[in-house]
Amino acid sequence: MPPQAALIVGASKGLGLALVKKYASEIGASNVYATIRGYLDGNSKGDTGSPFPEGVHVIEDIDVSEEDVGSKIVEGLQGAAIGLVVYVSGILKPEEMGKANWKDEVAMYTICAIAPVFVVQSLLMSSSLAPDAKIILLTSEAGSITLRTEGEGGGMYGHHGSKAAGNMVGHLLSYDLKERGISIAMIHPGFLKTGMTKDAGMEEFYDKMGAVTPDEAAVPFYEFAEKLNMDMSGKFWAPMGARGIGNAEEVLGKEWTKQPGPLELPW
Numbered sequence: 001m002p003p004q005a006a007l008i009v010g011a012s013k014g015l016g017l018a019l020v021k022k023y024a025s026e027i028g029a030s031n032v033y034a035t036i037r038g039y040l041d042g043n044s045k046g047d048t049g050s051p052f053p054e055g056v057h058v059i060e061d062i063d064v065s066e067e068d069v070g071s072k073i074v075e076g077l078q079g080a081a082i083g084l085v086v087y088v089s090g091i092l093k094p095e096e097m098g099k100a101n102w103k104d105e106v107a108m109y110t111i112c113a114i115a116p117v118f119v120v121q122s123l124l125m126s127s128s129l130a131p132d133a134k135i136i137l138l139t140s141e142a143g144s145i146t147l148r149t150e151g152e153g154g155g156m157y158g159h160h161g162s163k164a165a166g167n168m169v170g171h172l173l174s175y176d177l178k179e180r181g182i183s184i185a186m187i188h189p190g191f192l193k194t195g196m197t198k199d200a201g202m203e204e205f206y207d208k209m210g211a212v213t214p215d216e217a218a219v220p221f222y223e224f225a226e227k228l229n230m231d232m233s234g235k236f237w238a239p240m241g242a243r244g245i246g247n248a249e250e251v252l253g254k255e256w257t258k259q260p261g262p263l264e265l266p267w
């Protein structure tokens, strides 16, 4: 059954925005809460107008790299009980040997692996989660150690490392959430045609690697969230299956890649 209310953290663009639109169409815009880092009116950080369907509750000024992010989100919910939380916020700063960047790494680890703990903790401690709520953390197949290969090589220390750390904290949170009947899954959403991949110079791989638009990815995401249950909790999933996972065939074998999603990914 779809959630009565959904919270999308990191909803300004890309997959987060697509999920806001998808859930607004499925459960009604007034049941969707969307956080953005900036402001809709353009007063502070340059945004103009609203990309969101009318009626969506937009919670402004939510920077997940700030320590009080959890309490600010709870305040923005104004007492609503959330049945689905999707933590989307992420950044990708490529690195290579000789050009590792301390500040970028701190930002990536903070956003991907530290903030989710504090967001979930605040939601839980403030009773902002509905009974049997579901939580989904957007990590990435990039955070799978098993899926990294010699051919692909090194580099990407902060991005891949922070996604692996995000998988770990989600797994640990699953034990804390279990007794309350709340499930949590970490997912790879597919290879997405968004600013994140474009800015990282990955546009040239879109066709070869089966990249999809955020709107396309929102469909298997929604179906996955519907299926998510306590048996699937604490694990790492690919709602679209192997599509968009570059090393899947080499590492996991051809048979594995033929299966439809959702597929459980190796850590």
Ligand SMILES: NC(=O)c1ccc[n+]([C@@H]2O[C@H](COP(=O)([O-])OP(=O)(O)OC[C@H]3O[C@@H](n4cnc5c(N)ncnc54)[C@H](OP(=O)(O)O)[C@@H]3O)[C@@H](O)[C@H]2O)c1
Pocket (backbone or CB within 6 Å): 009, 010, 011, 012, 013, 014, 015, 016, 036, 037, 038, 062, 063, 064, 065, 088, 089, 090, 091, 111, 138, 139, 140, 141, 188, 189, 190, 191, 192, 193, 194, 195, 196, 197, 214
């Ligand atoms: N794109 C892919 O192929 C791919 C693959 C695997 C996993 N993922 C993961 O899926 C998620 C969505 O990716 P995407 O492609 O949709 O990326 P995107 O278009 O770049 O969107 C990223 C979102 O994160 C928000 N964000 C960044 N830093 C933030 C901060 N400090 N505080 C709050 N929000 C912040 C951005 O808000 P602003 O507009 O304020 O910057 C934006 O809403 C990410 O976690 C990404 O790592 C993506």
